[in-house]
Amino acid sequence: MKFTLLKTGTAALAAATLAVVGAPQALAATDINYNCRANTPLGAQTSSLIQTVDATAPATVAPGSAFDIVVDPAAGQVPAEANGFTVRNVNTFTLRVPVPANATLTGIALAGGSNLGGTPTASQSGGVITIRFPGPIAGGSTYELPTITTHLTAGASGVVTSTLGGTSFTNPGLTFTTVVSTFIGDITAPTSCFPSPNPVLTSTTIA
Template sequence: MKCALRAGIGVLAVTAAVLTFAPAASAAAFDITYDCQADTPLGAENLTLNQAVEATAPASVAPGGALDVVVDPAPNQVPSEAAGYEVKEVNTFTLKVPVPTNATLAGVDLTGGSGLGPNPPQWSEAGGVVTVTFDGPIAGGASFELPTITAHLTAGASGTIESTLYGSGYDDPGLTFTAVVSTFLGDISAPTSCFPNPNPVLTTTAIG
C-alpha cells in the first residue's frame, strides 16, 4: 500500500505542484521532491514523491513593474496498482504557494491541463498564500496533466523576487490529497500531507 500511495501522490504532487510564477526568460527544469505522510487505518505511511516542472520568470524588472512567473508541470500517470493493491483513485487536492516577498499578487491564470475530473481547478489567496484546489477524482491507471500556472505580480521598490513552494512539515503542508486504495481491509481512504524537502528557489528576478 505504501507504494500505491507514493505513486498516487507523486503523480499529483505537484499537482499541480507547483504554482510559482512566469514569462520571457529561459525555462529552468526542476525535479521537486515532496516528503509525505499518509494517514491510514494501518498506521502512518511515510513516503517521498517527485514531480518534474519547468519554471520561468524574467531576470529583472523595474521597480513597480509587472512580471509573470510560470510553472509548467510535466504530464504524469496514476498507477493502476502498487504493492499488489489496486489504486482506485486520488482526489481532493490542495496546493499552496507563497506570494514572493518584494512583490504583490495581481492575479493567477490556470491554463491547459487534462484528466483532472469534471470540475476545473480553482485558486484563492489569503494571508500571502495562494491555494490551488481541484476535486478530481483521477482514476488509477489514468493519464493526466496539471494546468500551467501563471502568477501575475507587481514588483516592489527594490530587492529580489524569489518564487518557492509552501510547506515546512506534515502539520504545515504545501500539498494535500486523498488516495483511495483497495486492500484486504476493503477500500481505504488515506488523507496525505506533503511538504517540499528541500524547498528549491524556482525563479529569481532582480528589481532594478
C-alpha cells in the first residue's frame, strides 16, 4: 500500500500510514481517498491523501474456524516540501481499524517495517484495533510499514467484511502530527483524517 499527497493547505501535511487486512484470496487493489484537516496557527487547513490498498482474505470459511487477514504495505516517502514550505518531519501516528462483524479477534501480529522511529504497537478496545508508531520520519525520507496480520475466528454465519476506520474529522481513522518550516517559523500541525468514501476492502462468507 502506498500514499500520494494530492494537495495541502498552508500548514502542509505529510503522507501518513495506513494498513488494513487480507489473506489467501486477493481482491483488486483499492484506492482510498482520505480527507484530512490540520489545525495550525494559520487556521485549519485541509488536504487529501490517496492510499492504494492491496487487501486479501479467504472467500469462504467454516463457522467457528480460524483465519487471518493480512496486509504487507509497500515502502512510501514523506514529502520534502508542501505548498512551498519544508516538511521537517511527521510523527505520532495512530491508525484505527474496526474489528469486522461476525468474527472474533484473537490476535494481532506486526512484523518488519523500517524508519518508523520506534517499534509499532497494536491494541484492541471497544471493537477497534489501534496501531501506533512514534516517528519522527524526516521530510523526504522513505519508510516501510510492518506487515499486519489480524487473527480471527469466524462466527456462526454471515459475512465478514473489512473496512478502514473513521467517519469524520472528529471521529478520525488516521491521526498524525506534521512539523513544517514556514515564514513564521516551525509550526506543529495535529492532523485528523477519515476515508471518504470508505469501501469494503475484503469480504469472507461463513459457510
